[in-house]
Amino acid sequence: MTNEVVLSLRDFRVTFPTLFGDVQAVRGIDLDVRAGEIVGVVGESGSGKSVTFLGLMGLLPKGARISGSATVNGTELVGAPRQVLREVRGRKVAMIFQDPLSALNPTHRIGHQIVEMIRAHQSMSKAAAMERAIELLNDVGIPQPRERARQYPHEFSGGMRQRVMIAMAIANDPDVLIADEPTTALDVTVQAQILEILQKIQSERQAAIVLITHDLGVVARVADRVQGMYAGRVVERGPVAALYDHPSHPYTQGLLRSLPSVGRDRLVPIPGSPPNMIEPPSGCAFRVRCPHAIDRCSLEVPTLRVVGDLESACLRADELRSVGP
Template identity: 55%
Template sequence: MSAPVSTEPVLSVRDLSVSFRSDTRTVHAVDQVSFDLRAGEVLAVVGESGCGKSVTSMAVMGLLPPTAHITGSVRIGEKELAGADDKAYGKIRGNDIAMIFQEPMTSLNPVLTIGRQIGEVLRRHQGLNKKQARARAVELLDLVGIPAPAERVDEYPHQLSGGMRQRVMIAIAVACDPAVLIADEPTTALDVTVQAGILEVLQSLRERLGTAIVLITHDLGVVADTADRVLVMYAGRPVEQAPVHELFADPKHPYTRGLLSAVLRPGGEGKRRLPEIPGLVPSLDSQPDACTFAPRCARADDTCTSSRPGLKAVAADAGADAPHRAACWHPHTLQETVS
């Protein structure tokens, strides 16, 4: 059951764009992404590899390299993060907003104990002494479901399984009760039972602490089970945004339909070949003033190849802030079922 959702956003992103410049070219990795996230809400950001999901999250966290050029607005409550320096971000990261990284084995320091790595966050942001930090680390390990936390706190990352290491990453991320938690592919490379355990931990955190979560994933099954809303990205641009049940029941953008059509259904294995989206993902060297999905879309016409569609309400009588919006000149109707 979903946690109560506040009306005021704890995270507000407006027209966020990210490009990377080199001597020979400029890559437009993210192009005008906007979304709001409220307390206790889970927003899933989905799309194929290279669509800009992780770059968006790194931009929000202020973790992109100096070669990145960032425009737009990122606000945590009343704090504007866009353009903030490392010192300002240092006070915010881990305290107001935190991140669970994709690969815990490379994110955790192999030569420091679990307790010390959790304690560093607590000592920096909450001023706890060593003894207090260790005691709180044990509590956090228990919170994320690690057995025998008083013993595990003194172990090293290599002594834990992949699922346990991911739970440690979650413990570090929520140590200071951040308002926003970004989970970048938190279940990648984990088996199904471990994955379910990690998702249960995230669900518990949002229900018990009111944590707002941005869940970055390519697994639509995880999205269906976990998210409240979904943002679909393609080639760096948002193409559809909707409440999760509405997106699965009535996807409007052809790309969203393509993603859903490629999902295996119970009892369907061996009876049909999974449809694939024809063509290739476009180069991000330039973002045309047109629909970037048009070269791969059977519904495309001259309007699609000559004019960029905005993210607009799919219902004719809905306002600009309608919950279901799509960036498509020819969105699908409810009668056109997903194959």
């Protein structure tokens, strides 16, 4: 864990102005990701987990307001000129998405699309870049890469397309790979293959990987650390084992309790639904669904503080720690 921090967010915020008011999608996030580690970012739909990373990549629609700081190897991305962003994107930070088909150009051969990606950032002849592309396809486990490079996206299955996306993402040896629900659209047996490739990239290339997912099982399998989000804020974070063993935030506890498991006769849902982010509840946003909420929760925004091996943003984290998942 002594590797250097390559991606760092400080008080990162994203707001979308709408006719009905500002949607405060991300409300001050801190995160450090080190080379060679996989950090899982979990949360339900609308928690702001994807928006955070689309925001730092500069991929949000015009009008989205971003503030705070996001640095990659010391380069500040928030408010950076297009030229800087273009150099960082794809070269230092690469991103893969849930739906690889919509991220690939249907009218170009796979090999060509990877070559384009390589030549956008490195001066290399077309022929050399094609050789490199074929090598990359081989690295991500695509059989007969030379033949496959001449095919179009529609000739690939979902799992194979996701491999192509990964090949493209690692083409320029980025320091950070952001994977946004990379296996959600895939079958479990294929998901297992893709997760294995991500782990290989982590260990062989010492890349820092951010894995955005709603699947707590996927995080348990591959992540080193995990960061739980709710209503645009981090509610709890720490090493994976500690978070699953003795979560101290009621939201994390609730999530783990709502999953089916052996010997659990009755599931325990979290009551209510996520808040409207135009006017999120005062204080702790989770308090309206929280079984442990007290008066103070509506007055004070809880900040992350150390509770055992974890950091938790709950006023009652110390007492709740013993409750268990």
